[in-house]
Amino acid sequence: MTDGLDRVDRQILRILQREGRIPNVELAERVGLSPTATGERLRRLQKDGVITGFGARLxxxxxxxxxxxFVEVSLDKTTPDAFARFAAAVRRAPEVLECHMVGGGFDYLVKARVADMPAYRRFLGEGLLALPGVNNTRxxxxxxxxxxxxxLPL
Amino acid sequence: MTDGLDRVDRQILRILQREGRIPNVELAERVGLSPTATGERLRRLQKDGVITGFGARLxxxxxxxxxxxFVEVSLDKTTPDAFARFAAAVRRAPEVLECHMVGGGFDYLVKARVADMPAYRRFLGEGLLALPGVNNTRxxxxxxxxxxxxxLPL
DNA sequence: CGGTTTTGCCGCCGATTCTGCGGCCGACCC
DNA sequence: GGGTCGGCCGCAGAATCGGCGGCAAAACCG
Known part of the structure; x- marks a missing residue:
């Protein structure tokens, strides 16, 4: 169930990763199947959760x-629910594109986009450092x- | 020219970031315009390079x-073209999803996906450390x- | 300030695409 | 051999797309 993907499925995924808005008929002739069969595979790949969605690249x-x-964030280890509160706050922050909890010298790696350096200083001061439990950032x-x-490679 | 986006444009971008394969007619009624006008805006946003493409999320x-x-990579500063060669090699590596040149304690930050730890060891040893000029990784x-x-926030 | 151009939107319509249905074929299993 | 099942195809009605002409308001200009 986790990996029931044949060659055609993988080809569909490879194409759709780069051209997500390609019409089904064109996708079909590229993979060498009928539009009906291709659409059926696409629907199945979405239902099974292999494809989680489509999006525009801006x-x-x-x-x-x-x-x-990129910001490396260290938390105080004193409060156990600080992790949950930090995670929740980060999910609400629009500047944060990604946030990963990592093992190693720090706790979270944050990827963010802002307009410029002044905007970043504002984000760092009022956004990140204002969060409770944040000990150190780099x-x-x-x-x-x-x-x-x-x-992703296929 | 760099920022000729009105409220409707931004709404279109906001919707398309999350639902890239939405049909034009539905997009139109969501933003409160006719399908023709909406399609025209979409075409313009692509032509102007605001939308660079569409893709499936897997x-x-x-x-x-x-x-x-995430891998922090430091290069030997001795060879000046080592940067270009490293960048070229990284672009060819399928495991590497992103690679950014950063200012600070190291040179490149690499984001990569692999199957498991053994696969990562292989990627690190045969992929990254084999590259000329790579001095240190973390x-x-x-x-x-x-x-x-x-x-992205809009 | 009046006229003209421009811009953005709409409605319409032929061409294309989508989607659900019935049928076909090969694999597999008693 | 006979039955079942999964996957693909073709077809047809419905939905969508994309180009054209028209219209109204804003912008531009003499």
Missing amino acids: DPQRLGLSLLV TYAVMEEVKSDGV | DPQRLGLSLLV TYAVMEEVKSDGV
């Missing part, structure tokens, strides 16, 4: 979000995005 | 990629993905 620059930063500003697509 | 677990890791394994969508 250019952050054109939206005034020129600065990409910021890395991205100078160049070498690879950004995030396409 | 569940990494169901594809056998259960381990998400790995952080993700224990929990608190927020992963990467949706």
Whole structure:
């Protein structure tokens, strides 16, 4: 059940990762199946949760979000529910694109986009550091995005 | 030209980020415009580069990629073209979802997905450490993905 | 301030795409 | 051999797409 994907399924996923809005008929002729069979596979892949959704890729620059930063966050270990409260607050913060709990020298790795350095200072001061339990942060500003697509290998 | 987006444009982008495959007619009635006008805006947003593409979101677990890791990479500063060669190699590596050049204690931050720890060891040894100019790496394994969508604020 | 251009929207309509249905074929199992 | 089942196909009605002409309000200009 976890991996009942044949060659055609994988090809469909590979195409849809990059061209999510391709019409079903064109997808069908690319994988060499009829539109009906292809649509059926697509529906099944969504129902089974392999495909969790579709989305538009936007250019952050054109939206005034020129600065990409990664922040390593350390929490006080004293309060046990601090983790849950931090996680909840982070999910509400629109600047935060991703947040991962990691094992190692710190607790959370946050990926965020803001307009510029002043905006980041504001986000750091009023957003992150204001959260209870936040002990220490270390910021890395991205100078160049070498690879950004995030396409999964198949 | 960089920011000629009105309220309706932003609403379109907000919807399409989460539901990229929504039919144009439904998008139209959600933003309160006719399908023709909505389609025209969509076409313009793509032509202007605000929308760079559409893609399917896949569940990494169901594809056998259960381990998400972040790797901080330091390069030898001796060879000046080492940066370009590292960047080129990283773009070819399928496990690497993202790679950013950062300012701070190290040079590159790499986000990668692999099947499990043995697969990561292989990727680290044969993929990253084999690259010329790589001086030092530090790995952080993700224990929990608190927020992963990467949706931009509008 | 009046006229003109521009811009953005709508309704319409032919072409394309989608989707549910019935039928076909090969694999598999008694 | 006979039955069952999963996967694919073709078809047809319904929905959607995309280009065209018209219209009204805003912007522009003399």
